[in-house]
Each structure stands twice: as C-alpha cells, then as structure tokens.
Amino acid sequence: MAKDAQQHRMEKIVSLCKRRGFVFQSSEIYGGLNGFWDYGPMGVELKRNLKDYWWRRMVHEREDMVGMDGSIIMNRAVWRASGHEETFSDPMVDCKTCKSRHRADQLPRKDDVPYCPNCGGRDLTEPRAFNLMFKSHAGPVETDENLVYLRPETAQAMFVQFKNILETSRKKLPFGIAQIGKAFRNEINPRNYTFRSREFEQMEVEYFCRAEDGLALTDYWLEERLKFYEDIGIPRAKIRINDIPDGERAFYSKKTYDLEYDFPFGVSELEGIAYRTDYDLSKHMEHSGKPLEYFDEEKKEKFVPHVVEPSAGVDRTTLALLCEAFDEEEVTDDKGQKEVRTVLRFHPRMAPVKCGVFPLLKNKPALVEKARAIAVALRPHMMTFYDEAGAIGRRYRRQDEIGTPFCVTVDFDTIGENGPEKQDTVTLRHRDSMQQERIPVTELRAHLEAAIF
Numbered sequence: 058m059a060k061d062a063q064q065h066r067m068e069k070i071v072s073l074c075k076r077r078g079f080v081f082q083s084s085e086i087y088g089g090l091n092g093f094w095d096y097g098p099m100g101v102e103l104k105r106n107l108k109d110y111w112w113r114r115m116v117h118e119r120e121d122m123v124g125m126d127g128s129i130i131m132n133r134a135v136w137r138a139s140g141h142e143e144t145f146s147d148p149m150v151d152c153k154t155c156k157s158r159h160r161a162d163q164l165p166r167k168d169d170v171p172y173c174p175n176c177g178g179r180d181l182t183e184p185r186a187f188n189l190m191f192k193s194h195a196g197p198v199e200t201d202e203n204l205v206y207l208r209p210e211t212a213q214a215m216f217v218q219f220k221n222i223l224e225t226s227r228k229k230l231p232f233g234i235a236q237i238g239k240a241f242r243n244e245i246n247p248r249n250y251t252f253r254s255r256e257f258e259q260m261e262v263e264y265f266c267r268a269e270d271g272l273a274l275t276d277y278w279l280e281e282r283l284k285f286y287e288d289i290g291i292p293r294a295k296i297r298i299n300d301i302p303d304g305e306r307a308f309y310s311k312k313t314y315d316l317e318y319d320f321p322f323g324v325s326e327l328e329g330i331a332y333r334t335d336y337d338l339s340k341h342m343e344h345s346g347k348p349l350e351y352f353d354e355e356k357k358e359k360f361v362p363h364v365v366e367p368s369a370g371v372d373r374t375t376l377a378l379l380c381e382a383f384d385e386e387e388v389t390d391d392k393g394q395k396e397v398r399t400v401l402r403f404h405p406r407m408a409p410v411k412c413g414v415f416p417l418l419k420n421k422p423a424l425v426e427k428a429r430a431i432a433v434a435l436r437p438h439m440m441t442f443y444d445e446a447g448a449i450g451r452r453y454r455r456q457d458e459i460g461t462p463f464c465v466t467v468d469f470d471t472i473g474e475n476g477p478e479k480q481d482t483v484t485l486r487h488r489d490s491m492q493q494e495r496i497p498v499t500e501l502r503a504h505l506e507a508a509i510f
C-alpha cells in the first residue's frame with residue numbers, strides 16, 4: 058500500500074479507537090501528556106483478553122512455568138547491577154534553532170546531513186547520552202540515598218527473585234518465570250500512537266536452562282511465540298523475523314530474534330526473543346554477593362543457569378491486533394443502498410465483546426424480556442452487550458465497529474408468535490460473513506463458547 062494510503066488507514070484506526078472507546082489521550086481535558094495513553098471500555102477488554110490468553114498459554118497450560126508480580130520500584134542497586142543506570146540511554150540532540158529535542162539515531166536526513174524534523178534546521182548539538190529511566194525518591198526526603206527508578210522493564214524482578222522462586226516452586230531446569238506489568242521509559246520522542254510510549258506494559262518470560270540448551274531453546278521459543286500470534290489472529294505471514302546479526306546484538310546475547318509486524322507506519326518490533334546467557338544472574342550474584350546458582354541433584358553439579366527471554370509489549374500487540382482487524386468493505390443495505398461497513402475482524406478470543414443481544418423491537422415487552430434474560434444468562438460466561446436502540450441494521454453496524462463476532466436477535470419466532478416450531482430459537486448473526494442462522498436458545502452458550510475460546 059502507498060505511504061499516503063497507509064497514513065490514511067492509520068488515521069482511521071486512531072479515530073475509530075477514540076470514537077468507540079478503545080484508546081484516549083491521557084489527561085485529555087488538560088491537553089494530554091505526550092507518551093501517555095488511557096484505554097477506554099473497549100480497549101481495556103481487548104488488552105485484558107490479550108494478557109489473559111498470554112498468561113493461560115505461558116503459565117497455566119505449562120508445567121515448566123510459574124508466574125510472579127514484582128514491584129515497580131526496586132532497590133537502586135538492581136539497576137546498577139543490570140547496567141541500566143550506566144547504559145540504558147538513547148543518544149539525544151538539541152536543535153539550536155527551535156530548541157526541540159530528538160533522538161540522534163532517528164533524525165531525518167537530506168544529502169546525508171541530519172536535520173531537525175521540527176523546523177528543518179541543521180544547527181544541532183553533538184549527540185549525548187540521555188538515560189531513559191524515570192527518577193523518583195522513596196520516602197519524604199529527596200536525597201541521592203533514596204533515589205529510585207520506575208522500572209524500565211519487568212525482567213529484573215525475575216532475576217532478583219530467581220532463588221526464592223526456585224526454592225518455593227521446586228522446579229527443575231529448564232523452567233521459566235512469567236510476568237506481566239507496567240514499565241516506564243522516558244522516551245525522547247514518543248511516537249506512532251501507542252507504539253512508543255513512556256508508560257507501557259510488558260509480558261516477559263525468563264526461561265532458565267543449561268548453557269548447552271540455550272541456542273536450541275531460543276529457536277523453540279521463536280516457534281512458540283509465532284504460534285501464539287497466529288492464535289490471536291496475527292498470521293505468520295504478517296510477522297517478519299529479524300535474526301539480529303553478530304555485532305548488533307547486546308554484547309552478552311548469543312542469539313536474538315526480533316519479531317516485527319507490518320504496521321501502517323512501517324515494519325516495527327513487537328517482541329524480542331533473546332538468549333542472554335548467564336549474564337543477568339551472574340551480575341546480580343556479583344553485585345549482591347548472594348548465591349544465585351542452581352544445584353543439579355542428580356549430577357551433583359552447581360552452576361549459574363543461562364536464560365532465554367521472550368519479551369513482548371502489551372500495547373504494541375494490542376495496536377497490532379487493531380491494525381490487523383481493521384477493515385472497510387462496501388455492502389448493500391436493506392434498501393439497496395451501497396455503504397461502507399467498518400468492521401474490526403478480531404479473532405473471537407480477542408474481541409472485547411463476544412456477543413450482542415437485541416430484541417427486534419424495543420416496544421414489545423415480550424421480546425425485551427426474553428432478550429434481557431438471554432443476556433443475563435450469557436454474562437457470567439462471556440462479555441455480552443445488550444442493545445435495544447435503533448434499527449437492527451444500525452445495531453449490527455455498531456457491534457461490527459467494535460469487532461463483536463456474534464449477535465443474537467430475539468424476534469417474534471422466538472416468543473412463539475409464528476407457531477411452535479421456531480419457538481425458543483434465535484437468529485445468530487456472524488460478523489465477518491454477515492450470514493445468519495437459526496439456533497435454539499438452549500444451545501446458544503455452548504455454540505458460542507466453542508467458537509470463541
């Protein structure tokens with residue numbers, strides 16, 4: 058697709074996200090805050106479905122994985138040991154003309170000379186390192202001793218708690234720790250909507266293993282993660298695997314794959330899968346003076362485990378789900394008029410609302426009563442939305458725009474006005490095909506559950 062068309066598509070997605078309650082600018086009524094976003098009623102469901110499914114696949118369905126939930130603020134020593142305090146920085150330049158700040162490695166260039174994307178000026182300072190960690194102070198006094206950072210990744214808590222988790226879970230190698238949580242980076246230039254934010258969520262796994270298994274397990278996790286994306290509706294063909302070459306990886310990593318998605322603003326990283334060797338545990342052992350080795354009972358061996366880390370972004374995957382699902386198609390309405398139908402073709406598993414329930418007419422108490430009873434019966438099992446406002450076609454379109462895979466309509470057949478054969482059956486309408494089928498109310502829940510989860 059041409060660049061302009063892609064930009065136009067992205068604008069439509071952003072506008073739909075606002076209109077339908079997926080994403081809002083943080084603090085919007087005060088002019089917003091660059092790099093911060095709020096998820097509305099639909100966005101929070103979408104994000105929750107993603108996180109819940111990741112947890113189900115990474116933790117509940119596996120014997121070799123346990124979860125944890127670490128604190129956002131940790132002892133500053135953690136970030137010294139991990140190297141973040143010294144090196145977690147991006148190169149920053151100031152434009153001397155308009156005083157704006159930019160990442161030196163993302164500046165546009167003309168005739169190979171970088172220029173300011175704000176004013177076009179070429180009078181820029183030399184790049185200097187800008188540490189991305191947000192600072193605060195723990196306690197009432199703002200001194201250097203109680204300086205703390207908001208974590209820039211969730212990973213470190215899993216290394217620091219390795220020994221406690223090993224002892225309490227009684228796991229044997231290879232095994233992993235999984236965590237979902239907020240991370241903060243004071244990005245110089247937040248951009249591309251929620252893609253590069255200053256506050257975001259990560260879903261990370263630290264999978265501990267023997268050194269000799271590290272490389273093979275990195276390939277194993279690559280395959281697992283590709284399957285995961287497929288199972289949430291992002292096909293393999295849409296993901297580019299970037300095998301980071303020697304010299305471009307972190308110095309301690311023996312293999313790193315970046316999984317990249319073709320966003321309307323360009324192919325960009327969704328997740329990194331890095332074989333980090335024994336670097337992290339060794340560093341924490343060195344700095345804390347505490348033993349973090351593993352003892353193999355059978356072989357009577359003690360060693361520092363190696364680790365493979367699949368690290369994904371919740372917000373980036375949520376954005377990829379929205380971009381992948383967004384579609385517009387020309388359809389003909391009941392009166393033969395052509396119109397554009399906007400539809401989010403989410404995988405049913407990810408869809409914020411699973412089922413819309415409508416009475417055909419809102420001024421017929423028998424229809425309303427039956428439809429409400431169906432909605433109440435479905436609610437404990439799936440996110441259900443009851444709607445009686447407007448023509449039925451309009452109600453379908455509203456659900457299409459938020460990606461609801463199924464809609465149920467209660468009509469005169471349901472309440473037995475056209476004879477006993479169709480009594481207690483409803484119309485089930487499918488979002489993607491717009492096909493309708495008749496189904497007994499008693500089979501509805503099982504039918505929907507089979508198609509959704």
Ligand code: GAP
Nearest residue numbers: 210212252253254257327328329368369370373
């Ligand atoms: N523990 C390894 C780690 O944090 P990373 O590549 O810096 O690695 C992992 O981050 C993932 O976190 C990225 O692939 C991305 O999905 C997400 N992420 C990183 N920075 C982000 C930002 N500023 N905004 C949104 N998501 C971000």
